[in-house]
Amino acid sequence: MENNNSKKQQTAKSRERIYKTAVSLFAMQGFAATGVREIANTADVNLSMINYFFGSKKGVLKTILDNFFSGYLAIAREKLAGDGDIHSRLEQFITASVNYFDEQKESLIITISELPHDDTDIVEHKANWARQMVEVVNRELCQPQGEGNFQPIPPTCLAPTLTSLMASRFLFGPLMEKVQTDSSKTLDTKTYINVLVDMLNHGLTLPYKVKEKPNSLTKKVGKSC
Amino acid sequence: MENNNSKKQQTAKSRERIYKTAVSLFAMQGFAATGVREIANTADVNLSMINYFFGSKKGVLKTILDNFFSGYLAIAREKLAGDGDIHSRLEQFITASVNYFDEQKESLIITISELPHDDTDIVEHKANWARQMVEVVNRELCQPQGEGNFQPIPPTCLAPTLTSLMASRFLFGPLMEKVQTDSSKTLDTKTYINVLVDMLNHGLTLPYKVKEKPNSLTKKVGKSC
DNA sequence: AAAACCATTAAACAATCGTTTGATTAAGGC
């Protein structure tokens, strides 16, 4: 043949084009609102290729979810484990996760936005991943509690809270672009990470409305240490 | 007529049945995945009634979004304004918002999950609400900064962060029900509010892995004061 | 060269989609 690429390489190209196109379209319009013909046309492949490679339209979604979740779970396992103090482990977890979210923001949007929907097949698929995530959070963050037993946050609450907190920038990102009031400079991802880490360490740092006591001026909201 | 209800009352009943059914179905399956016939059958009204009352299927969604957003914005305006210190205003805002989310969790899920999608009509509709919300947060939380100019979080970052934080319980709620590991007792809404307020005031309170200093046992993650 | 395998294609499948139409019913104002 006159082409260097083998047939298998071209196949990989087609499969990957479908995948990337689907990620982009699902994130933009949602899973249900995206038709297989739209995917096929945008990816410039034949309609049947989608079912050929992924079995069904839902199969494409499952693949996206698996890819995203497995990466996220790997980060949690790696960064939250260890003997270091909980403070620095959490910081490393947040840093790695937010960067991961930034790289895969479209898959993140799909994973979160398509969350509560009621397709038994998809929901159980996601519950399996979520269960593993909750177990890691429970083992590494919630479980190592002293016998003081001080207000134990259940992992089924903590894991969503952390994830939702880190994802907010990307979840609301597309909407905030359309808002763009005057006084809003966008934060870069590095600063955003610092804000989150600070918030989880010391509380939300907000400037006071200047009052009578100027010494407590720039402290965090709650209390000054 | 033999019925006490006037015609207008019956109409209100039909309109309301459509509305409530749509809220429930949209939250469960998503907007695009829910058909008008499914709404009509579930609400036990004729198919044409939906377009008769709401103009279109999209009109139902807009009504839901307007209802939810206006309530949320009213809370923000009421609770975040005033001369009280930022600390207690934030606490009151969170308390009222989380309770509001709890009452309208289905509308919350719709509003958030359907967020980034690319329907120009809907997106601009939401951007208008979001812009007002951002302005309130900017005026009441971000703007009153001392001349110290201490790490100003832009409102387009803070507003999503707060909203996302408060919503996490309800966004991930349906999924977490399917997870239910053994050691996870669910928090009631009141305790959940306390956790959030504490987090924003002092940082995330997590039990230390017991080390040498038992007095700093139950302190927050970051530092002990 | 024959056989097996894989990727690709056009065409058609039945089902469902959101919306519109025109007729029918019953209520309230005069």
Next chain:
DNA sequence: GCCTTAATCAAACGATTGTTTAATGGTTTT
């Protein structure tokens, strides 16, 4: 009692949905 207005209904509109089929071209294996 007449007229206007509003609510409800069955039926149909064309368009699009996800999936399947059978045939074809090219590559690799035997």
